[in-house]
Amino acid sequence: MSQQGQKDLAPDTGPGPLTRPSGQLDHLADLYRQMLLIRRVEEEAARAYAMGKIGGFLHLYIGQESVAVGAVAALKRDDYCITTYRDHGLAIAKGMSAKALMAELYGKATGCSKGLGGSMHLFDVPNGMLGGYGIVGGHIPLAAGCAFASKYRSDGRVTLCFFGEGAVSIGGFHEGVSLAALWKLPIVFICENNEYAMGTPLYRSMSVEDVSMKALGYGIDRDRFFADDVLTVEQRIGEAVQRARETSLPTLVEVRTYRFRGHSMSDPAKYRSQAELEEQKKRDPLSRARAQLIADGYGEPRIHALEEGVEVEVAEAVKFADESPEPDMSILEPSTYSGPFSA
Amino acid sequence: MARTVRYREALREAMVEEMERDESVFLMGEEVGHYQGAYKVSEGMLARFGERRVIDTPIAESGFAGIGVGAAMVGLRPIIEFMTWNFSAVAFDQILNNAAKVRQMSGGQLTCPIVFRGPNASARQVGSQHSHAMEHFYATVPGVKVVAPAFPADAKGLLKAAIRDDNPVLVMESETLYSVKGEIPDDLDVVPIGQAQLVREGTDCSIVGYSRMTHVALEAAEALAREGISCEVVDLRSLRPLDEDTIVRSVRKTHRCVVVHEGWPYGGVGAEVADRVQRLAFDWLDAPILRVTTLDVPMPYNANLEQLCMPQPTRVVEAVRRVVRRGRAEA
Numbered sequence: 001m002s003q004q005g006q007k008d009l010a011p012d013t014g015p016g017p018l019t020r021p022s023g024q025l026d027h028l029a030d031l032y033r034q035m036l037l038i039r040r041v042e043e044e045a046a047r048a049y050a051m052g053k054i055g056g057f058l059h060l061y062i063g064q065e066s067v068a069v070g071a072v073a074a075l076k077r078d079d080y081c082i083t084t085y086r087d088h089g090l091a092i093a094k095g096m097s098a099k100a101l102m103a104e105l106y107g108k109a110t111g112c113s114k115g116l117g118g119s120m121h122l123f124d125v126p127n128g129m130l131g132g133y134g135i136v137g138g139h140i141p142l143a144a145g146c147a148f149a150s151k152y153r154s155d156g157r158v159t160l161c162f163f164g165e166g167a168v169s170i171g172g173f174h175e176g177v178s179l180a181a182l183w184k185l186p187i188v189f190i191c192e193n194n195e196y197a198m199g200t201p202l203y204r205s206m207s208v209e210d211v212s213m214k215a216l217g218y219g220i221d222r223d224r225f226f227a228d229d230v231l232t233v234e235q236r237i238g239e240a241v242q243r244a245r246e247t248s249l250p251t252l253v254e255v256r257t258y259r260f261r262g263h264s265m266s267d268p269a270k271y272r273s274q275a276e277l278e279e280q281k282k283r284d285p286l287s288r289a290r291a292q293l294i295a296d297g298y299g300e301p302r303i304h305a306l307e308e309g310v311e312v313e314v315a316e317a318v319k320f321a322d323e324s325p326e327p328d329m330s331i332l333e334p335s336t337y338s339g340p341f342s343a
Numbered sequence: 344m345a346r347t348v349r350y351r352e353a354l355r356e357a358m359v360e361e362m363e364r365d366e367s368v369f370l371m372g373e374e375v376g377h378y379q380g381a382y383k384v385s386e387g388m389l390a391r392f393g394e395r396r397v398i399d400t401p402i403a404e405s406g407f408a409g410i411g412v413g414a415a416m417v418g419l420r421p422i423i424e425f426m427t428w429n430f431s432a433v434a435f436d437q438i439l440n441n442a443a444k445v446r447q448m449s450g451g452q453l454t455c456p457i458v459f460r461g462p463n464a465s466a467r468q469v470g471s472q473h474s475h476a477m478e479h480f481y482a483t484v485p486g487v488k489v490v491a492p493a494f495p496a497d498a499k500g501l502l503k504a505a506i507r508d509d510n511p512v513l514v515m516e517s518e519t520l521y522s523v524k525g526e527i528p529d530d531l532d533v534v535p536i537g538q539a540q541l542v543r544e545g546t547d548c549s550i551v552g553y554s555r556m557t558h559v560a561l562e563a564a565e566a567l568a569r570e571g572i573s574c575e576v577v578d579l580r581s582l583r584p585l586d587e588d589t590i591v592r593s594v595r596k597t598h599r600c601v602v603v604h605e606g607w608p609y610g611g612v613g614a615e616v617a618d619r620v621q622r623l624a625f626d627w628l629d630a631p632i633l634r635v636t637t638l639d640v641p642m643p644y645n646a647n648l649e650q651l652c653m654p655q656p657t658r659v660v661e662a663v664r665r666v667v668r669r670g671r672a673e674a
Contacts, residue, residue: 080417113450123449130416131449135440141406142441145413152369152395152419172436175406182401335451336485338509342537343485343584 066285070233085120087132098317137172166197372424408434425461443486471641476606493557500534563659
């Protein structure tokens, strides 16, 4: 099944018992804070979108926060990350400020991409966030290219490549994974299976239910688990990161998650029942992390302080975005070409 | 001093020299290594640089083009060889959406110093799927540069410039040019991207071409000289950016313009040249600008039909005669 002692892939049994060593409490609090920041930023972004302050597409990550936060927790700062257009969560997890993100959504010159990229194209190169990409599957070979560069230079970096289960049917996924496997690149392919490719459920888009099985044809390791517990995500992705870093072997990891909002702001998500959604919300990774912090004695006052800090950060980000200047025409040419150019 | 070198050797010299001066440059593509290149452009390079830097790929243009773009984003300088530009069609997304856009989408945080190269346009009787002139598609895209050298010296100098450029550069070669010989000055370094050149001076009509069509234009000009029509031939070398100054200077002198290129007549580089000339040299023109292109059909296999579809010197001669006669009383 795999070269490296594949763990049992069977247990799709949902969240396990809430037991963690207390030494992880501060760490868990930090991860909870990141997840909450992502959620609150996105909730405010949705509000701003409704007010017409954000245009175009806005794909929310709400419900999936534990995937990006847990995965990035398993990285070093200069490791590379690359993802799809549903990129707000990863950008924050990788270290982008809420201000730079919100200003980008507002299309402002102070945004991470100076207002040229928008919601789908968040880049923070100093933090190793190499972008959100809008063509499904097209970024997967790019990620393999980043990992290729790391191997070429022996720089010890690992690349994490995120995509949805909807990307697994397009060629870019297969060519990217195939070449990464052939050339033994230090990369982890993370399929965020949120069960719907826009409005199409997995069973109507794929011939197998277990996305991680796609690894078999390429002879690489695989893993598959639920994202309910952010620490589980960190640990399991961490195993794949270690494999990439120490043995330069790729892994395909299917992380089972769920988005609580529609595909984008224009999607009322009528293809699924309210009952299904409510059932899934019981597995909210934020609620779970918060409950665990309380159960393990982190203390309500500290949690409140943390949450108030997030509110302040989000409010400041919205204010910053609102008050920031628009980019002007002078930015267009120099951002198209490096160096002088006259077509 | 100068040496006589074939076009394919000139390209190889460019790659070898740049790989020797810069460790971050590598060559990747189908059959570039062990096979020594489908057209032997990379012959000997595997032995010289090893498998780390001369990398054979499976048949997966979208995959390895994307890997090149990703590697370029983080600072390497890949040379991605397409066995032919026809096959780049399955990698179009990587060039259009990633290579050409990543600098803009990142607000200038990332650059993409990558070269895509390979033979373009018709070869001989390779049929409709292997005869595309792909430069017309790519030259419309802001964020990339496109060059199409006609001579070995320009092939070498432009490829060297492309490798050193911090932007994606698409180098359009030609299977039918690989064995063409030409002189290369010993002190040749880079040929700057974006500069056309006059390869023949004349007074009656400017013929604008690039790649193999520059040779067709020169052949036509020679034939026309025998009937007393003096043609100037402008070799574009670079399609994006386009050196409109050199084109316009020539047309203002000759008052007539014929553009010749492979590829279909709808839109394309010829239409772009015609637009610039009519805008920038309107008062100097004595005749409409004519284009000589591949006929508006998929390329046929039949040898005779293929030749009839492609721009030939005779068709260029006929086009020049039409624009020259138009200015005369008997026309």
